[in-house]
Amino acid sequence: MPELRKDPILDRWVIIATERSRRPNDFGSQNAASAPTASVFSPGNESKTPAEVFQIGRDASAPKDTSGWRVRVVPNKFPALSTEGDLDSRASGMFDLMNGVGAHEVVIEHPDAAWDMSEATPEQMGDVLDAYIARNRTLSDDTRFRYILTFRNFGTAAGASINHPHSQIIALPVVPRQLKDQLEVAKTHFNEKLRSIYADLLRQELADGSRIVENNEHFVVLCPYASRFPFETQIYPKNGGADFSRMSAEEHAALAEVLPRTLRRIKNALGHPPYNMVFQTAPITKERIGNAGQWETLEHDFSWHIDILPRLTQVAGFEWGTGFYINPVSPENAASYLRDSE
Amino acid sequence: MPELRKDPILDRWVIIATERSRRPNDFGSQNAASAPTASVFSPGNESKTPAEVFQIGRDASAPKDTSGWRVRVVPNKFPALSTEGDLDSRASGMFDLMNGVGAHEVVIEHPDAAWDMSEATPEQMGDVLDAYIARNRTLSDDTRFRYILTFRNFGTAAGASINHPHSQIIALPVVPRQLKDQLEVAKTHFNEKLRSIYADLLRQELADGSRIVENNEHFVVLCPYASRFPFETQIYPKNGGADFSRMSAEEHAALAEVLPRTLRRIKNALGHPPYNMVFQTAPITKERIGNAGQWETLEHDFSWHIDILPRLTQVAGFEWGTGFYINPVSPENAASYLRDSE
Numbered sequence: 001m002p003e004l005r006k007d008p009i010l011d012r013w014v015i016i017a018t019e020r021s022r023r024p025n026d027f028g029s030q031n032a033a034s035a036p037t038a039s040v041f042s043p044g045n046e047s048k049t050p051a052e053v054f055q056i057g058r059d060a061s062a063p064k065d066t067s068g069w070r071v072r073v074v075p076n077k078f079p080a081l082s083t084e085g086d087l088d089s090r091a092s093g094m095f096d097l098m099n100g101v102g103a104h105e106v107v108i109e110h111p112d113a114a115w116d117m118s119e120a121t122p123e124q125m126g127d128v129l130d131a132y133i134a135r136n137r138t139l140s141d142d143t144r145f146r147y148i149l150t151f152r153n154f155g156t157a158a159g160a161s162i163n164h165p166h167s168q169i170i171a172l173p174v175v176p177r178q179l180k181d182q183l184e185v186a187k188t189h190f191n192e193k194l195r196s197i198y199a200d201l202l203r204q205e206l207a208d209g210s211r212i213v214e215n216n217e218h219f220v221v222l223c224p225y226a227s228r229f230p231f232e233t234q235i236y237p238k239n240g241g242a243d244f245s246r247m248s249a250e251e252h253a254a255l256a257e258v259l260p261r262t263l264r265r266i267k268n269a270l271g272h273p274p275y276n277m278v279f280q281t282a283p284i285t286k287e288r289i290g291n292a293g294q295w296e297t298l299e300h301d302f303s304w305h306i307d308i309l310p311r312l313t314q315v316a317g318f319e320w321g322t323g324f325y326i327n328p329v330s331p332e333n334a335a336s337y338l339r340d341s342e
Numbered sequence: 343m344p345e346l347r348k349d350p351i352l353d354r355w356v357i358i359a360t361e362r363s364r365r366p367n368d369f370g371s372q373n374a375a376s377a378p379t380a381s382v383f384s385p386g387n388e389s390k391t392p393a394e395v396f397q398i399g400r401d402a403s404a405p406k407d408t409s410g411w412r413v414r415v416v417p418n419k420f421p422a423l424s425t426e427g428d429l430d431s432r433a434s435g436m437f438d439l440m441n442g443v444g445a446h447e448v449v450i451e452h453p454d455a456a457w458d459m460s461e462a463t464p465e466q467m468g469d470v471l472d473a474y475i476a477r478n479r480t481l482s483d484d485t486r487f488r489y490i491l492t493f494r495n496f497g498t499a500a501g502a503s504i505n506h507p508h509s510q511i512i513a514l515p516v517v518p519r520q521l522k523d524q525l526e527v528a529k530t531h532f533n534e535k536l537r538s539i540y541a542d543l544l545r546q547e548l549a550d551g552s553r554i555v556e557n558n559e560h561f562v563v564l565c566p567y568a569s570r571f572p573f574e575t576q577i578y579p580k581n582g583g584a585d586f587s588r589m590s591a592e593e594h595a596a597l598a599e600v601l602p603r604t605l606r607r608i609k610n611a612l613g614h615p616p617y618n619m620v621f622q623t624a625p626i627t628k629e630r631i632g633n634a635g636q637w638e639t640l641e642h643d644f645s646w647h648i649d650i651l652p653r654l655t656q657v658a659g660f661e662w663g664t665g666f667y668i669n670p671v672s673p674e675n676a677a678s679y680l681r682d683s684e
Contacts, residue, residue, distance in 0.1 A: 002442025003426050004515070011519045013443055080359045080668045083343050094539075095548045100357055101346025110519045151659030159658025168659070173346070176664040177353045197436075204435045225437050278663035291490050309662055316501025317493030317510070318492075319423075320516040320621035320651055326422045 008201060010178065010184050014226045014325045027230070027312045030277065032274040034163035041108045041164035042100025043067035043227065050075040053105065054134055056127050059137040070124075071131045072108045073169075079104035080170065087144055087173050103171040107131050113164045117152075118263035118272075120159035125256040127170035128167070132279070133252075135169050136245035140284045145171040147283045150244075155274025158311045167277075175283040183283070186301040192204055196240055198303035211331050213265065215340045221262050223331035223338070229313060231270060233262060233338065235306040242282035244304035259306070263341065266310060268341040274311040280304060349568040350543060350547035351527050352520065355665045365384025369572070369654045370658045374616040377459065378383050382448045383506035387407035393448065398469050412466075413473045415511075418610040421446035422512065429486055429515050442557040443534045449473050451503055459494075460605035460614075467598040470509070474621070477511050478587035482626045487513040489521065489625045492586075497616025500653045509619075517625040525625070528643040538582055540645035550577055553673050555607065555680045559674045560596035565673035565680070571655060572671035573612060574595035575604060575680065577648040584624035601648070603684065610653060610683040616653040621644060 002017045020228055039047045046065040058069030075083070081102030089098040109117065109128045139148050152167040153159040160166075164189050182317070188196035205222050214221040214232060220236045222314055235258060247255070266275065281304040319325055346361045382390045388407040394512040400414030417425070423444030431440040451459065451470045459467070474492050481490050494509040495502040504509075531539035546552055547564050555575060556563040561580045577600060579593055588595065608615065661667055 001427060002422060004440045004442050006438040007438045007672075008438075013516060013518070014521075017423050019441070055508075075385065075567050080344060080357050085343060094350045095546075096348040098346045100346050100359070139455060149660060149663045151663050153656075153658045156654070159656035170660055170664075172664070172666070174355060176355070176666055178665040200436060202401070208435075276659035278659050307662070314495075314499070314501035315657060316495045317618035317620050318512055320618050320649070321491045321493050321622065322489070322512075322514070323520040324514070324518055328420060 005226040007224070009182055009197060010227075011181070012226065012323065012325075014228050014327050016227075016330050017328050018330060021285040022211070027189070027270060027273070031272045032157060033272045034113075037113060037163070039113055039162055039164040041072075041162065042105075042113060043069070043110055043111045044058065044331055046072075049106075050077055050236070054128060054131060054138075057182035067111070069108075069111065071127045073135055074106050075107065076104040076106050076168070079171070080264050091208045098173060099146055101173050102143070102170070103133060103145070105135060105169045106165040107135070107169065108167045113199075115165050117154075117165060117252075118260055118267045120256075122253070122256040122260075125251065127215050129256060132167070133247075136243075136281070139169070140245075141170045142171065144173055146175045147172045147285055148281070150279040150281075151276040153274075153279075158274035158275075158276050160225065178282060179280075183302055187309060190301045196300055196303060198240055198260045198305075199234065202236055202238065211335045213262070214258065215334050216258065218251050218295075219258045221258065223335040225331060227327055227329075227331040229311070230327060231233060231266060231312065231334045232272075232327075232331070233266065233308040233310075233334075235259065235262060235302060235308075237305070240303040242302045242304060244279055244281045247304075253330070262308065262338075265338045265341040266308065269337045270310060270312070274322060276307075276309045276311065278307045278309070285320070347568040349522055349566070351539060353523070354568065354570075354665065354667075356570055356669050358569075358672050359668055359670050365531040369612060369615070373614045374499060376455075379505070379638075381455055381456060381504055381506040383414075383504065383508060384455060385411070388414075391448075392419055393458045396473060396480075398472060409453070409534050410454065411450075413452070413469045415473055415477055416448050416450065418446040418448050418510070423514070426503070440515060443486055443515050445484075445487070445511070447477060447511045449477070449509040449511065451507045451509060457507050459496075459503075459507060460602055460609045462598075464595070464598040464602075467602050468544045468594065471594060471598060474509070474511070475587040475589075476684045478585075478623070480513070481513045484513065486515055487626055488517045489514045490623070492623075494619040494620070497618075500616035500618050502616075511590070521622075521625060525644060526623075531644045534565065538642055538645060540578065540582055540647075544578055544580065547613060550632065553677045555604070555677050556600065558596065558600065559606040560593050561600045563600065563680075565677040567673060569669055569671075569673040569676065570667035571651050571653070572669060573608060573615075573652045573676045573680070574669075574673070575608065575650040575652075575676075577604060577650075578645060579647070582642075582645040584644045584646060586621055586648075589646075604650065604680075607680045607683040608650065612652060612680045618653065620649045620651070622649060 030061050052074050054068040058068035083103050085099050085101050090231050100113045110113035136148050148171045150169050186197050211223045282302050348355050394414050394416050396415035397411040400410035422448050423442045425445050427441050427443050477489050490513045492511050528539050553565045624644050
């Protein structure tokens with residue numbers, strides 16, 4: 001009998017269709033890794049991208065936009081949002097619109113196009129995390145922005161248009177509804193129980209154990225109870241914290257090992273499938289900018305986390321029409337495979 | 343400058359990235375139509391599907407599950423939900439779940455695997471609409487169900503696993519959140535203004551004209567203001583009505599021409615791309631089952647409509663992380679192409 005499961009935080013249902021259950025190799029060959037070829041992101045081609053906004057590795061005395069970097073951040077050449085201009089929010093009859101003001105940056109993660117994040121050394125992954133954090137902090141100082149999303153598309157089927165390993169950072173002038181919903185639920189839970197809903201969730205998951213992929217001193221890796229997609233995986237910091245760009249040095253060092261290892265588990269189980277990876281973090285609120293007391297409250301309510309969404313199934317009419325998802329692999333099965341796939 | 347647009351009914355933003363704007367043929371060859379081969383849905387193979395629950399064309403005296411049908415409806419052989427059993431909603435700690443009770447049916451739209459809905463005669467399309475309506479009515483009598491979704495996936499990239507032309511009907515034991523949100527907004531609007539929000543929307547769109555694809559006696563075809571996807575298209579009945587399975591005979595006859603013509607416009611503009619088509623209709627409420635007065639209210643608030651979502655772009659990390667969508671083709675451009683593509 002299939003099972004309908006409700007996400008404990010979002011009002012979102014999934015159908016775990018066990019009769020359709022499949023083993024990892026039933027998804028076929030999923031190798032989304034590309035042959036290592038030079039790209040516009042390769043060293044020597046620095047002049048072909050917009051001027052860099054951040055880099056790690058090159059001497060401060062060396063000229064900008066030259067080789068010698070280990071990680072490099074540049075504005076997207078085809079940005080979805082423009083950094084120029086004011087917000088100018090307005091109405092047109094029943095419709096609301098605003099100028100597409102924001103930032104859209106590309107984090108070039110390594111000079112080598114064949115570099116594989118799932119095999120990253122802690123030092124390499126640490127550099128990439130440093131670039132994410134530096135840009136998140138700088139962009140959050142721009143008072144036009146309300147939310148910053150850091151994400152990684154791996155493989156053409158997951159939306160990557162350039163094969164050279166990279167992530168993206170988008171700063172938005174509005175807070176997305178689905179984040180507002182999470183914050184609302186988290187705040188209500190905290191006000192009622194004086195406990196973070198994420199801490200409660202991790203406590204229940206660790207007691208149960210069936211969906212845990214890894215549990216170490218600083219992080220819990222799990223397949224969520226109401227997984228939308230086969231092998232959907234989340235990484236939670238055990239101590240919570242609303243803003244991933246303010247994680248502790250110990251968490252930073254631990255994540256630089258946990259994140260590549262988690263990607264490696266997925267690669268070993270499924271054969272390097274395309275995936276989307278999303279860093280869920282708190283919005284840039286007035287509290288965050290101005291008022292330490294209110295920021296502290298948000299700090300207790302919400303927990304940043306990472307979602308990894310392997311792209312093994314199609315999103316189709318049923319999902320668009322209802323917002324429900326049909327998942328042919330139970331998260332308990334997925335976690336069992338991933339535990340054994342280090 | 344890109345533009346951020348908010349859907350007038352759902353709290354959903356899209357980014358119309360005009361700098362990325364593309365012409366229809368920039369999406370490459372999109373022919374999702376398949377070579378006409380016999381399938382498990384072909385005449386003569388009736389015994390290979392679960393026993394039919396509805397058919398049009400075969401004499402009532404002829405044996406069931408034999409050829410001679412023009413349209414045939416069968417339970418899905420690999421259903422996402424099971425028709426057997428009770429709901430049994432329960433909690434497991436913080437988690438909510440229920441038995442996956444529901445219905446999952448396949449509407450085999452024509453005996454010929456090469457049949458093309460965009461070239462359907464009014465009679466052929468009328469048969470398919472009759473099958474949708476008959477099954478929606480029958481399934482809505484089952485008191486375990488709360489919502490019925492009728493949808494069509496065309497092409498492998500849009501999630502169709504069998505090429506023989508077919509639609510699907512899924513009955514769910516819960517009302518999806520995104521429909522509840524629409525109903526809530528529609529009810530508030532009606533209570534405040536004594537007008538349907540959908541009627542207001544159509545009035546503004548018809549006065550503006552830039553997003554209108556077709557306007558005839560019974561239906562308006564348009565590209566919505568906050569289109570998530572390039573060439574997203576909606577069909578609205580001009581007289582509203584909450585439940586598409588209760589459309590008038592005149593609307594039925596008109597839709598049997600408008601729907602194939604709209605699909606043909608998309609095919610002519612884009613080269614038969616993969617798409618998802620979704621029939622948005624009111625939930626099965628207690629009002630609908632029992633109380634004519636309350637049902638009448640819903641009838642005034644809400645309007646059924648059809649969403650057609652060509653699958654030309656990938657949904658990736660940004661969309662999963664925010665619920666925002668980046669659309670590289672403005673709906674004004676899309677409507678202009680579609681108007682000229684009959």
